[in-house]
Amino acid sequence: MRYFTSSDQKVLDFGCGPGVYSLLWAQVGYEVFGFDISPNNIAVAKRLAEKYGFEERTHFTLGVAEECAYPSDSFDLVTGIDILHHVDIQRAVRECLRVLKRGGVAIFKEPIEAPVFDRLRNTRLGTWLVPKTPSYERHVTEDERKLVADDLETIRALAPDLSTRRFRLFSRLDSFFREGGDRRASALEMIDGRVLGALPFLEPFGGVIVLTITK
Numbered sequence: 383m384r385y386f387t388s389s390d391q392k393v394l395d396f397g398c399g400p401g402v403y404s405l406l407w408a409q410v411g412y413e414v415f416g417f418d419i420s421p422n423n424i425a426v427a428k429r430l431a432e433k434y435g436f437e438e439r440t441h442f443t444l445g446v447a448e449e450c451a452y453p454s455d456s457f458d459l460v461t462g463i464d465i466l467h468h469v470d471i472q473r474a475v476r477e478c479l480r481v482l483k484r485g486g487v488a489i490f491k492e493p494i495e496a497p498v499f500d501r502l503r504n505t506r507l508g509t510w511l512v513p514k515t516p517s518y519e520r521h522v523t524e525d526e527r528k529l530v531a532d533d534l535e536t537i538r539a540l541a542p543d544l545s546t547r548r549f550r551l552f553s554r555l556d557s558f559f560r561e562g563g564d565r566r567a568s569a570l571e572m573i574d575g576r577v578l579g580a581l582p583f584l585e586p587f588g589g590v591i592v593l594t595i596t597k
């Protein structure tokens with residue numbers, strides 16, 4: 383699905399962090415707005431925009447997902463990468479719907495609990511192998527948690543046309559073998575693509591979900 387049609391379109395990067403995705407959307411041609419609760423992230427996002435020459439097409443501000451400081455019906459697209467699992471989902475999705483224009487689309491990518499895998503993950507061996515305690519190096523914060531089925535119901539109650547796709551079966555193991563900064567598709571991600579394409583009933587075992595909502 384192609385969402386970008388003209389450089390008049392405005393995108394909101396919901397919980398933009400250091401603005402890496404915001405700059406990608408600016409590179410596509412959108413006018414980009416981004417907010418985050420962290421002043422450091424907003425400062426980095428502004429510096430990156432300046433460094434790559436996007437300061438005119440990007441607007442970064444401090445803000446919270448549960449109470450957005452934008453007028454209603456402002457954005458053609460809202461994107462959120464790894465943000466809903468940090469926030470009050472009901473309030474944040476309400477705000478997202480409020481600031482979207484009618485006919486606008488919101489796309490979120492989030493971690494989600496998967497049957498079997500998370501059972502194993504939460505055993506003593508699992509948490510010994512990959513600790514869950516907050517850690518700056520591993521980007522684990524106190525407020526985060528994986529989405530669960532109830533969260534999807536909460537979102538669907540606000541946005542009945544919610545559609546979802548799940549990814550990340552074998553490519554979970556990438557976290558053991560790959561450098562964090564490498565954004566190319568890994569061999570395991572390619573295998574996941576093939577497996578989930580051929581056997582879509584395995585989707586509920588995927589550890590990442592992409593949520594698409596149209597207002």
Ligand SMILES: C[S@@+](CC[C@H](N)C(=O)[O-])C[C@H]1O[C@@H](n2cnc3c(N)ncnc32)[C@H](O)[C@@H]1O
Pocket residue numbers: 396397398399400401402403417418419420423445446447448462463464465468469470
């Ligand atoms: C995992 S990071 C993702 C950042 C960005 N979307 C990215 O992918 O680079 C989660 C972000 O959520 C922000 N955050 C946490 N709680 C928030 C809230 N209530 N409102 C806005 N941002 C929040 C954090 O400061 C952090 O930048």
